[in-house]
Amino acid sequence: MxxxxxxxxxxxxxxxxxxxxxxxxxxxxxxxxxxxxxxxxxxxxxxxxxxxxxxxxxxxxxxxxxxxxxxxxxxxxxxxxxxxxxxxxxxxxxxxxxxxxxxxxxxxxxxxxxxxxxxxxxSEATQRVLLRPLPTRAGPLRLASEYYAATVGAHIGGDLYAAARTQHGTRLVIGDVRGKGLETLGDAALLLGAFHAAAHRQSPLPDLAASLEDSVSWGLAEVAASDEGMGADIGERFVTAAIVDILDERPLLQLINCGHPPPLLLHEGRAAFLEMPQQCPPLGLGLGPGPAVANYPVTEFRFERGDVLLLYTDGLIEARDGDGRFYPLQERVEALASAHGTGGQDGEGSGKGNGGEDGSRNGNSGGVAAAGPLSPAELMRRLTEDLQQHLGGPVQDDTAMIAVVRADDERSATG
Incomplete structure (x- = not known):
């Protein structure tokens, strides 16, 4: 932070x-x-x-x-x-x-x-209230998160994330509040409060998304109706969000994407964006007539032991270097994983590769298995350092990231 x-x-x-x-x-x-x-x-x-x-x-x-x-x-x-x-x-x-x-x-x-x-x-107290620290363990999962505010000296901005446990797995949300000024903090607090209140229920993921949509729409309507509301720009204020449900007993994750950048899944050294066949509009824009839950289709993806899931906001992929080039997230995550697999130092233990501290970036996916899965904390550290090298300066936008790894054995899951 x-x-x-x-x-x-x-x-x-x-x-x-x-x-x-x-x-x-x-x-x-x-x-x-x-x-x-x-x-x-x-x-x-x-x-x-x-x-x-x-x-x-x-x-x-x-x-x-x-x-x-x-x-x-x-x-x-x-x-x-x-x-x-x-x-x-x-x-x-x-x-x-x-x-x-x-x-x-x-x-x-x-x-x-x-x-x-x-x-x-x-600012620090507000951050602790809004962005509660994510647990490092959640069932068979290991988690780590990072948050960087674009405003110099600030600790919070328009990005948000949260996690909650259910009887069957772990639910995560990452979002990006769009708008102008400090009112984005109120919108973030509104969404996070609604998520913490509803995520623990055993309702299906579309019901959770519909509940979040109702809360954000209601909150924005209240702002527009108030004497001090910013009714002129209310249509520009919304929240993009990715809502994920990771099951404990099955190697699956369920995803609803509401206008948010697609999560990145690292499997056997290869990174791929989890593209949705149908993406939902951002929260707070309204979905028109019809059953609310029908507007939130769920897509399932394999999430096996050793896989790494990266959730992020657009501040990461829109980061530009001195020549105006965007940060190549997919390419860099694969390179970082390859460096770990060929002998890089893990954040929670030493990898048993053949290279030096960073290893050689040869793209050999088998090296990842040899050193064990890249820990979330280590991925956050390496990704942050790589992003700073790409930028050559401070972040240009609020940036939030969550890394999730399904542990490769029950002992590592329980610590």
Whole structure:
């Protein structure tokens, strides 16, 4: 989810060390000015000390350095015998005035930093509420997830995912809220709440999809009807989603795709998109007359032991490199799996391949079986590193990913 900000004690210690810089500059300027010829005056340069301090310290430390710079200027004037001259008096007054402005600026900056820290805390708390951590084990499945927000410093965005256990298997949803502004968080919360409320029921997958459609449509209608609603762009707000039901006792997964990018299935080293013969419209657009569940056809796919299922949002496949080329997901997942199978280091154990840490990317699907299935955590790590190399910079859109592996034996499934 990104690196956390340094703790306050670390920042305080770093700030104290940095205070040595303006102190050293004041000592250097004072010594040079005292030893310089009479027609050379370096005292005005002392303003750099509080200016530098304001870049990393608060208003109190900046005021202290500013006061010390004034004392240093007075000391220079006394040492050179010009303490009562009009020129030095003007320099002292100017230094005091500029120092005061710098202290005010430092106070404004500190207040802004406090507000950003509070916003970051609220963002993290909101993320924990909206995006509950996925379990690493769910029956015979192992799971891992990643989320990257496009907004710098943010921890949440318009993408979402969730998981729920039933008597017969595990249900997953991954989605992408379309719209503008912070109202997407409300839409995400609405869908996630509806999923957590309905997914545990033993109803068929089409019933779950219909329930989610009703909840999203109702929520958007409420927004449109409210006094503060964005009725003008309500037609642009919807949620694409892939809803998956993975059975415990049978090597099958059931999929309903509501306008979402197709999941990717890795089987024996070969990756393939799970294309639907009939794709449903995104949630929240309405499906017209007729029985609701009939509008959500289910497609079944084989999901055997050792297979890897990757669910993702369009931020992954729409990531562009410096030349404008999209991220080749299918090709890269196969390459990452091949590297693992030929001797790469697994996230939960060492593979027994013939290559080095990454192995040779020879596309030999048999190598995957030799090293064991690629763990979800390891796939997330390798895929994230590969995506960052492709982009050469930060993500350009919110990106969410879920990796699911059906464990190859009961011992690995139960831990």
């Amino acid at each position: 990104g690196d956390r900000a340094p703790t306050r004690p670390v920042r305080v210690r770093a700030g104290r060390l940095l205070l040595l810089l303006p102190l050293a500059l004041m000592a250097l300027i004072a010594t040079t000015d005292i030893l310089a010829p009479a027609d050379i005056h370096l005292g005005p340069l002392l303003v750099v000390a509080p200016a530098i301090t304001a870049a990393f310290a608060g208003p109190r430390a900046t005021a202290a350095i500013g006061a010390l710079s004034v004392v240093t200027l007075v000391t220079i004037g006394a040492a050179r015998g010009v303490l009562t001259t009009e020129n030095l008096e003007v320099q002292i007054a100017s230094l005091v005035l500029i120092g005061a402005f710098i202290v005010v600026f430092a106070g404004v900056q500190e207040r802004r930093d406090v507000e950003l820290d509070r916003a970051r805390t609220v």
